[in-house]
Amino acid sequence: MSGVRMEEVVKRYGDVQVIHGIDLEIADGEFCVFVGPSGCGKSTLLRMVAGLEDTTEGAMHIGGREVTRLDPAERGVAMVFQTYALYPHMTVRENMTFGLRMNGHPKSEIAEKVAEATRILKLEDYLDRKPAALSGGQRQRVSIGRAIVRGPEVFLFDEPLSNLDAELRVEMRVEIARLHKDIGATMIYVTHDQVEAMTLADKIVVLRAGRIEQVGAPLDLYRDPDNRFVAGFIGSPAMNFVTGVVQDGAVDVPALGGTVSPQVELPAEGTEVIIGLRPEHAKIDPNGTTLTVEITEALGGISYAYLTSSAGEKLIIEERGEISSALGDTVSRTFEPHHLYVFDKDSETRIR
Structure with a gap:
């Protein structure tokens, strides 16, 4: 197995630059997730690792080898796409073995690799079925199995769960986490879903507009974001942001x-700042008068109250157990000062 290292990698399409000097190291056996909004460059960066997109500038290394100008087949990677990309006229077994058969691998070796992959992915009962006879989750497992039998140094996943329904997404998240535990391979996973990122990753890379905003372990990013963008992107529901002015x-x-x-150490008197507060770090005071309950979402053990201040600013507060707010109520909130985050209004960097 091998790690991945990027040195000042840049991607341009003509005069348009979409990746801006990325420096990143992914350790051997690490599960790294690229996360960010649509158009941030996460899939482009993954395809640059795979060799499906040329690297305009900089260097790409896999397992200590520079692979910047190597073809995809020479990089020792296997990619699982958003679409299953299975041959509809072939059985599961034939789909999984196709690449090995085309490259002339011995039948005994192919059979051994398929047996191991089907054991890991629990596909033994489906080997003689064609894709049309499989569910979406089963098809994606076949796609992953096809990658496993190649024995790659690095697995690349490009939003592999986005075509699945909610229940299957949860099931497949568990399957992918188990796969990483079982084989210990280096994995790079692209998603716009921060819940997937938080539950799967050893390391999260938060991207925006082709640049890295922050890199770290999931809970480190959640608890200690460097800027407003990361604070708002990591966490569901998102962190609340309201304006304030430094006084006395x-x-x-x-x-x-x-x-x-x-x-925190506050800036000069009169400076405008942004205050951040996570929904779970506040409680509703039903006897208050500063906020109006606009909407409530009752989800069982957890509910969310959507509040509006007299100035029109929005807040979300999490309620656990018995709901204490209702549509139209006028309330306040309570919280501990150490749960407040402060951001510079102009640069949006964190004030610590």
């Missing part, structure tokens, strides 16, 4: 009902 060593935040005292 504290921050006046009308949406939060007055003055708050974040435990």
Whole structure:
């Protein structure tokens, strides 16, 4: 197995630059997730690792070898796509063995690799079926199995669960996590779904507009974001953001009902800042008067109240157990100062 290293990699299409000098190291056996909004460059960067997109500038290394100008077949990678890309006229067994048969591998070796892949993915009962007789989750497992039998140094996943329904997505997330545990291979996974990123990754790379915003373990990014973009992207529902002004060593935040005292070194008096507060770090005070309940979402053990301040700013607060708010209520919120995040209004960087 092998790690991946990128050195100042750049991608241009003509005069348009879409990847801007990415430096990144992915350790041997690590599960790394590229996450970000649509158009941020995550799939392009993955395809550059695979060799499906040329690297305009910089260097790409896999397992200590520079592969920047090598063809995809020479890089030791296998890619699982959003679409299953299975041959409809072939059985599961034939789909999984096709690449090996075309490259002249011995039948005994092919049989051994298929047996191991089907054991890992629990496909033994489907080997003689064709794709049309399989569910979406089973087809994606066949696609992953086809990658496993190649014995790649690095597995690349390009939004492999986006075509599945909600229940199958959860099931396949577990399957992919189990696969990584079983074979210990280096895996790079692209998704726009931060829940997938949080539950699967050893390391998350948050991308925006072709640049890395932050790299770290899932909970590190959640608890210690570097900027407003990462704070808002990691976490569901997203972090609340409201405006405030530094006054007398504290921050006046009308949406939060007055003055708050974040435990950070604040900028100069009169400076406008952004205050961040996660939904689970606040509680509703039904006796307050500063916020109006616009919508409530009851999900069972957890509910979410969507609130609006008199200035029109929006807040989401998580409620557990018995719901204490209802549509049209006027309420306030309570929270601990150490749960507040402060961001510069212009640069959106975190003030610590």
